[in-house]
Amino acid sequence: xxxxxxxxxxxxxxxxxxxxxxxxxxxxxxxxxxxxxxxxxxxxxxxxxxxxxxxxxxxxxxxxxxxxxxxxxxxxxxxxxxxxxxxxxxxxxxxxxxxxxxxxxxxxxxxxxxxxxxxxxxxxxxxxxxxxxxxxxxxxxxxxxxxxxxxxxxxxxxxxxxxxxxxxxxxxxxxxxxxxxxxxxxxxxxxxxxxxxxxxxxxxxxxxxxxxxxxxxxxxxxxxxxxxxxxxxxxxxxxxxxx
Amino acid sequence: xxxxxxxxxxxxxxxxxxxxxxxxxxxxxxxxxxxxxxxxxxxxxxxxxxxxxxxxxxxxxxxxxxxxxxxxxxxxxxxxxxxxxxxxxxxxxxxxxxxxx
Numbered sequence: 001x002x003x004x005x006x007x008x009x010x011x012x013x014x015x016x017x018x019x020x021x022x023x024x025x026x027x028x029x030x031x032x033x034x035x036x037x038x039x040x041x042x043x044x045x046x047x048x049x050x051x052x053x054x055x056x057x058x059x060x061x062x063x064x065x066x067x068x069x070x071x072x073x074x075x076x077x078x079x080x081x082x083x084x085x086x087x088x089x090x091x092x093x094x095x096x097x098x099x100x101x102x103x104x105x106x107x108x109x110x111x112x113x114x115x116x117x118x119x120x121x122x123x124x125x126x127x128x129x130x131x132x133x134x135x136x137x138x139x140x141x142x143x144x145x146x147x148x149x150x151x152x153x154x155x156x157x158x159x160x161x162x163x164x165x166x167x168x169x170x171x172x173x174x175x176x177x178x179x180x181x182x183x184x185x186x187x188x189x190x191x192x193x194x195x196x197x198x199x200x201x202x203x204x205x206x207x208x209x210x211x212x213x214x215x216x217x218x219x220x221x222x223x224x225x226x227x228x229x230x231x232x233x234x235x236x237x238x239x240x241x242x243x
Numbered sequence: 244x245x246x247x248x249x250x251x252x253x254x255x256x257x258x259x260x261x262x263x264x265x266x267x268x269x270x271x272x273x274x275x276x277x278x279x280x281x282x283x284x285x286x287x288x289x290x291x292x293x294x295x296x297x298x299x300x301x302x303x304x305x306x307x308x309x310x311x312x313x314x315x316x317x318x319x320x321x322x323x324x325x326x327x328x329x330x331x332x333x334x335x336x337x338x339x340x341x342x343x344x
Contacts, residue, residue, distance in 0.1 A: 087319075181330060184330065184333060184334055184337050185326070185329075185330040185333060187337070188330070188333035188334075188336055188337050189329075189333065191340075192333065192336060222322070222326065223326070225322070226322070226323070226326040229323060
């Protein structure tokens with residue numbers, strides 16, 4: 001039996017049977033059949049449900065005459081993301097703001113929930129940043145196809161047609177490397193933060209690890225901002241129009 | 244002359260650590276080299292990352308001093324540049340975690 005957080009224990013107690021049979025039917029063999037749900041997945045699910053509840057609360061309390069505190073916070077966040085899209089993508093950028101805001105909030109809450117004792121940040125396990133990076137990559141490729149049709153593929157041949165034979169492998173590798181760099185940047189920052197906190201906790205158990213927890217807060221916000229900003233830049237590259 | 248001799252004295256201290264490799268001789272000589280290479284690689288990556296970020300921050304501070312009205316643009320470029328340079332050092336860390344047992 002692996003080490004489990006309390007939510008993972010609760011979820012595995014109730015759902016281990018159905019989840020294991022579902023995995024077996026897909027051909028996947030979990031390492032611990034009585035605990036197929038990992039810590040990262042359980043906390044991710046919790047964060048998802050928490051975010052849906054908060055969004056429903058905001059939605060139900062929206063008002064033009066007397067906006068509440070929650071509405072102000074979300075209007076501020078949405079305005080920030082929309083401002084970024086206008087700066088980076090240009091005048092058609094607002095249509096991508098909802099996706100970027102959802103992605104940003106998901107990654108931010110995933111990072112920050114690692115601070116609360118009894119939870120561990122899902123982004124400190126390599127699969128969660130990989131999922132976010134794959135989603136962001138598929139999204140911007142799909143938006144490129146939606147915007148330009150099949151002519152989107154001409155993007156991969158570079159600016160002039162007679163360099164296309166050289167640009168094609170370079171562009172393909174660089175596009176695939178974007179997934180890798182987004183994943184590794186987020187995963188390594190979160191994982192290294194945890195490692196460093198543990199190292200200093202083993203050296204000086206009182207006081208000094210607090211500095212690293214504060215650093216973790218700053219790094220969580222910064223890395224979320226960088227992830228969303230880079231996705232915006234990739235979107236701008238995919239839907240750009242030459243004037 | 245005394246500067247060179249002090250540097251050589253410091254360097255000779257590193258040779259005191261060599262006998263430690265002789266102790267775990269049978270299987271650990273390969274393992275010891277992997278760990279040593281990992282530490283050296285991480286040190287080089289962090290040092291060069293520090294140099295790169297120092298240049299980026301210095302240019303940003305100078306640009307901000309010359310033109311404080313351009314603060315949003317300079318701040319944006321600075322944060323983006325710092326995060327991208329940081330991620331290069333982190334790639335080294337990830338390889339270390341993947342390869343060193």
